[in-house]
Amino acid sequence: GESVGLHLPTLSVQEGDNSIINCAYSNSASDYFIWYKQESGKGPQFIIDIRSNMDKRQGQRVTVLLNKTVKHLSLQIAATQPGDSAVYFCAERLNRDDKIIFGKGTRLHILP
Amino acid sequence: DVKVTQSSRYLVKRTGEKVFLECVQDMDHENMFWYRQDPGLGLRLIYFSYDVKMKEKGDIPEGYSVSREKKERFSLILESASTNQTSMYLCASSLLRGFADSPLHFGNGTRLTVT
Numbered sequence: 001g002e003s004v005g006l007h008l009p010t011l012s013v014q015e016g017d018n019s020i021i022n023c024a025y026s027n028s029a030s031d032y033f034i035w036y037k038q039e040s041g042k043g044p045q046f047i048i049d050i051r052s053n054m055d056k057r058q059g060q061r062v063t064v065l066l067n068k069t070v071k072h073l074s075l076q077i078a079a080t081q082p083g084d085s086a087v088y089f090c091a092e093r094l095n096r097d098d099k100i101i102f103g104k105g106t107r108l109h110i111l112p
Numbered sequence: 113d114v115k116v117t118q119s120s121r122y123l124v125k126r127t128g129e130k131v132f133l134e135c136v137q138d139m140d141h142e143n144m145f146w147y148r149q150d151p152g153l154g155l156r157l158i159y160f161s162y163d164v165k166m167k168e169k170g171d172i173p174e175g176y177s178v179s180r181e182k183k184e185r186f187s188l189i190l191e192s193a194s195t196n197q198t199s200m201y202l203c204a205s206s207l208l209r210g211f212a213d214s215p216l217h218f219g220n221g222t223r224l225t226v227t
Contacts, residue, residue, distance in 0.1 A: 032213050034215050034216075036218075041220070042220050042221070043116075043202050043204075043218035043219050043220045043221050044155075044202070044216075044218045045218070046215045046216070046217060049213070049215050051213060089154075089155075099157060099160075099170070100216065102154050102155040103154065104152070104153075104154040105154065
C-alpha cells in the first residue's frame, strides 16, 4: 500500500488564518520529501522540498516541517488566501535510486 | 519557470484506437515521466526516461509504451485504447538524472476518455 498518507482528506480554514496540512510516512529510510499544490484543472505545482538532514525549511508564506522521530511531514501556509484553495500532496523518495511516491492529497477549503 | 506542455487538454477516443499523448519541456531536463491520476488512487507512474531513446517501466506500464527521440519530447502511446485507460494523464520532467534531489515539474494534464 501507500507509504505516504494524510491525516485528513479535507481541511477548511478561515481566510487570513494559518493552514497546517499534515502527512505521515511509513518508511524511516525516506530521504527527500516534496509538497505539491494542485488546483482544479491543472497539474501538480511544486511548492517546497526538504531533505532528511533538515527539520525545517521556509519558502514564501510556506514552511515545511519534518519530524523524523514520528515520521511526520507538515506544510504550513501563513495568512491563507482564496488562491490557496487546492489539493495538496506530499511525496517521498525512499533513496536516491528510487522513485517518488505520492500521497493521495488533502483538499484545502478557504472559508470567507 | 519550467514549462511542461502537453499537446491536448481533452481527448476522446474509441476502444481499440491507437492514441498518442505528446509532452514537451523547455528546460533541458534530463528526466521525463508519465503518470496517470485517478480518484482514490492518486498518481501512478507509467513510464519514465533518463535520456534520449531510454525508457524504464514504472508501476503500471501494461497497455502503454513510450518514445523519447529528442531530449525535450516524451510521448505516451496507447497501442489499443481500452475503457479502463480513461484517466487524467500527467507528464513531468526533472532536472537531474535519476531521482536525485530534484522535484518533478508537471504539465497541466490530458484528460482522456475512451468510449
